[in-house]
Amino acid sequence: MTAWTTTPITPDLVRGALDLVPTERGLLPQRLPARARAQVPDEQTAMAVAQPSGVRLVVRTAATQLELDVVRTTNSYAGAPPRPDGVYDAVVDGVLVERATAPGGDVLEIDMVTGARALRRGPVGTVRFRHLPPGEKHLEVWLPHTEITTLVALRADAPVSAAPEGAGPGGASRPVWVHHGSSISHGSGADSPSTTWPALAAALGGVELVNLGFGGSALLDPFTARALRDVPADLVSLKVGINVVNGDVMRRRAFGPALHGFLDTVREGHPEVPLVVVTALACPVHEDVPGPSAPVVDDGGVRFVATGDPADVPAGRLSLRATREVVTEVVRARQAEDPHLHLLDGLELYGPADAEEHPLPDALHPDAATHRLVAERFARWAFSAGAPFSAAR
Template identity: 60%
Template sequence: MKTEHDWITTPVTTDILRGFLDVEATAHGLLPHRLPAQARRQIPDDQLAVAEAQPSGVRLVFRTRATTIELDTLPTKRVYLGFPAPADGVYDLLVDGHLTAQATVAGGNLRTITDMVTQSAELREGPAGTARFTDLPARDKIVEIWLPHTEITELIALRTDAPVEKVPDSGRRVWLHHGSSISHGSNAAHPTAVWPALAAAKGGVELVNMGFSGSALLDPFIARAMRDTLADLISLKIGINVVNTDAMRLRAFTPAVHGFLDTIREGHPTTPVLLVSPILCPIQEDTPGPLAPDFGGGVLRFKATGDPAERAAGRLTLNVIRDELARAVGRRAVDDPNLHYLDGRDLYGESDYAEFPLPDEVHPDPAGHRRIGENFAQLAFTGGGPFADQPA
């Protein structure tokens, strides 16, 4: 066991953080955010406020010869009233790009969701803890520690048994991605197994993940945050939350899509942008929202509660969304050759659903995340894909 004199403590600063848009100094340490402060002041509900503070895709990156690494954090975990406490979130440690070790942090704050519809919650404060990694290779190496994708994580202290150095910019392209809970990582087993993280690894790019559970709703402040974020590649996975919250009708949806794209183009006039429609979700293909929780058998599933007959009055379904997104891209492509469209069913469609059904009828399981990540990498980053180094 190391004594206190053997440890080197390195301040956790933005110099060794990746995948964030902002940080907040707290009473305990440093809290990474995935939206800037100005955008956070415009958030209208608690769901997005929690989601953007959950560090999906956020990681520490540094060079070291350390064989033992400790990271003190204060996690905030989430549980639904009446359901068992969640498993502790996983910290993934990569050595030179390869997953080498995993750890968890027990304790922490516990946020209990008392109403799934209103997202009202009660917070019970708890102690900080330590993610500990041992027996790492005793050589010079680049270490990445990916934070739990669904646990708000305040970073307190980093300790190692060898010095830590900042890693220069990798020179890899930066991929900025926005989407819903699937992009955020719902049901993924660990942070580097979230589908955008898998696709980024295969594509050799630096990920900034702006996937927000339940909150891909074409909010203007998110578009402005993306406009102002440096990126070489941008993707938008839009539609499922608009349908399952029943947030818009067709008349409002189409201008909102154009407005979102217009805002992004103010800061990224020629950057490749890939607009991705929803993956297959049978309960909402032709049935409008809103979604409602279904606790039958003590297992959380979702059901669509809208009336399919109301599509004629402008109620949205996934098929309506896909048609409208494809039409919008087609119209804009005349003046914007760097805007592209991808049908989400090419990432996860009927054959994928037959092989890897959606456990709660909405979110893929870990195998589904792998399939989506593999398909996205193949379609976007290779051959004539819009994110290929040299598209055909």
């Protein structure tokens, strides 16, 4: 019979979260601090912030078996097929060795047409890893990027202790990379939490990831800018454009000043940190057609269409092509006084030819293979010798 050792889940075991909120059932990781969350104006952003993309338990242990009790919150969309269960990745010394899922949990029922939501409560579930390699190791348990996850209890068949702060496989301290973006940065379409494009790029670059990619919510919100300003960071990147278009939340007149203000706030906390601004990846439905996007739900799942009128673009309504023009203008104007500011054209990560070869399955979000493609291209652009992020490594 296995002799289990229970380890209290404390903040020093958790990386990638900006807050751990005590609840009646356990600790809820949040990716914005309390002050920012108090200013979140909508349920979509609140849900995205609570989904723990990039959040993981990081420990030292000789355990070969580990159990994690959790309460997950899954989403059910009216009229659409059930979504696959969220995945927990066990990464040992930098290598993915095992995946697992959790039973039970709460279900959030969402009507994407009306926006109506209802929560059904469910029981605590247990994630089980049974085949971890023997010997002392650096173990990361990545939480599902698509499921809100409350951490309840941690057990293993050997003692578990927190890994040194910032240490990666091998024990060396690694630079902290903070990234902010939209649902693609959040991980929509990725196979698992350690294979979103930011997670893969962080592994290739040998850095510690803090992922502030929020599905549907990369909208240049001041509360997000302040969170980026205040979080410790050696490297910062921002990917902006798509949510401003598919939410139809700004016109050209407001977008440029809003980006300036966002960058001003980030620079208050990180005046000389390498800062990369990434324009939008290719998205054929919105290249020349403004938002808002609208979901179409059928037996095949959910796909999105652009509902704006291209004739409105000359008057200031934003297409994706227009956002790239504005972002480029803003960054170029600032670079004369900010030698650590860099611009990356998102079409270098995923461009029109890629959209032909690797089309977006729902017209907005990439598949798992495209996450890997984007990660490899970003890592090569950012982390290679002499590249914008190379010096911090």
